[in-house]
Amino acid sequence: MQRKLTNRKEAIKMERQKRVLAIHDISGVGKCSLTVALPIISAAGVECSVLPTAVLSTHTGGFTGFTYRDLTEDISPMVAHWQSLRLKFDGIYTGFLGSFEQIKLVGDAFSALADKDTLLVVDPVMADGGKLYSIFDETFPPAMKGLCSKADVILPNMTEAAFMLGEDYAEGPYTREYVEGLLRRLAKAIPVKHIVLTGVYFDDKELGAAVYDAAADDVCYVLGKNIPGSYHGTGDVFGSAFVGAAVGGKPIAEAARIAVDYTVECIAWTKEAGTDIRYGVNFERYLGDYSRKLGL
Numbered sequence: 025m026q027r028k029l030t031n032r033k034e035a036i037k038m039e040r041q042k043r044v045l046a047i048h049d050i051s052g053v054g055k056c057s058l059t060v061a062l063p064i065i066s067a068a069g070v071e072c073s074v075l076p077t078a079v080l081s082t083h084t085g086g087f088t089g090f091t092y093r094d095l096t097e098d099i100s101p102m103v104a105h106w107q108s109l110r111l112k113f114d115g116i117y118t119g120f121l122g123s124f125e126q127i128k129l130v131g132d133a134f135s136a137l138a139d140k141d142t143l144l145v146v147d148p149v150m151a152d153g154g155k156l157y158s159i160f161d162e163t164f165p166p167a168m169k170g171l172c173s174k175a176d177v178i179l180p181n182m183t184e185a186a187f188m189l190g191e192d193y194a195e196g197p198y199t200r201e202y203v204e205g206l207l208r209r210l211a212k213a214i215p216v217k218h219i220v221l222t223g224v225y226f227d228d229k230e231l232g233a234a235v236y237d238a239a240a241d242d243v244c245y246v247l248g249k250n251i252p253g254s255y256h257g258t259g260d261v262f263g264s265a266f267v268g269a270a271v272g273g274k275p276i277a278e279a280a281r282i283a284v285d286y287t288v289e290c291i292a293w294t295k296e297a298g299t300d301i302r303y304g305v306n307f308e309r310y311l312g313d314y315s316r317k318l319g320l
Contacts, residue, residue: 043071043112044271045137047130048119048260050076051090054083055304056257057119061264065117067311068268069320073113075102075133077126085256086302094122099129107136115271116142118171119260120149122159127171134174143271146175147263151183152223154193165190172214177276179263181223185210196225204243207236218276222262225250232284233262235277246281248288255291257304262287265314272318286314 044065048057058074065072077099081091116138121127134144148168150160165187172178172188185206186193194202207219219236224245232247265286269279287305294305 041071042069042114042271043073044115044117044267045073045075045113045133046117046119046264046267047075047077047121047133049078049080049122050074051080051083053081053303054085054087054256055307056083056085056260060257060260060304060307061117061119061267063311064261064264064307064314065268065271067315068265068272068318069315070114070268070271073111075099077120078122083256083304096123096126096129099126099133103129103133103136111137112139113137113142115145115267117145117147117263117267119147119263121168121171124164124167127167131171131174143177143267144175145177145179145263145267145270146172147179147259148172148184148188149259151187152181154183154195156187169214172216175216177218177220177270178214178216179220179222179259179266180210181259182206182221183223185219185221189213196223197227198224199226203234204236207234207243208241211236211238220266220276220280222259233280235280237276244277246277246284248284249292251288251291251295253291253295253301255294255301255305258287258291261290261305261307268314269318274318282314282317285317286310289313 046061050058062072076095078095079093118130150157150164150168169188183193189209203224210219217238221234224234225231229250230247231250235244262283265283266279269282289310290305290307293309299306
């Protein structure tokens with residue numbers, strides 16, 4: 025047993041430390057965006073560098089009177105500094121971007137900081153439940169579609185996928201025919217390697233994601249228990265867990281499976297604990313389980 029542990033430690037020592045750049049806003053209170061990306065990606069054994077796009081006192085879901093400081097003007101100088109240091113990023117993961125200018129600057133950051141081995145993951149956070157977020161209008165999805173075209177993997181929900189295609193949102197439960205048609209239309213419109221489509225469900229028992237491999241034209245489903253209710257920040261928890269697993273070396277579908285299972289665990293514990301859902305889900309308790317599923 026001791027020799028087995030020694031061999032594992034030696035193998036870990038031989039691995040180069042991987043690094044992800046997470047480009048999101050950050051809230052002082054409320055578990056979403058960088059507040060969850062940093063600890064979850066770190067729990068995957070991956071260094072998580074951050075590029076904050078804005079600082080808020082709380083996230084915007086369920087709170088009023090929050091403070092907001094835009095950091096758009098800091099994005100380019102930070103990217104230029106990192107470029108001068110010749111930093112290598114194994115992954116770049118983007119989430120909520122609040123303006124057309126931020127979309128452009130993040131696209132520029134991809135060009136400046138990514139190389140052929142960098143996994144580019146875009147979560148086109150802009151809509152849910154058939155509606156755009158209040159700060160956006162119908163001109164925003166085409167711009168986000170442009171950023172998605174530079175990615176390797178995109179993580180849209182059902183609403184975002186439809187809006188980037190210029191289609192009406194369809195209420196679930198869905199059929200496999202509809203989901204797979206949506207994925208193939210999206211892959212034709214946006215030339216990415218993989219699409220992880222979230223918010224997929226065929227009945228009220230299970231909810232999760234459909235993973236599309238564009239090269240193989242293959243769809244697989246990763247579903248978990250559907251826990252009734254609406255919980256803030258679950259998309260960011262899922263995305264962060266997915267990115268940590270994928271950059272850590274897991275195949276895309278397996279990374280999505282791990283992320284779905286972890287997110288369901290977090291939601292279940294949040295409900296059991298009776299936590300005020302405005303503050304997000306209790307992701308901390310199961311970070312150890314998440315690390316172990318990654319073999320750490």
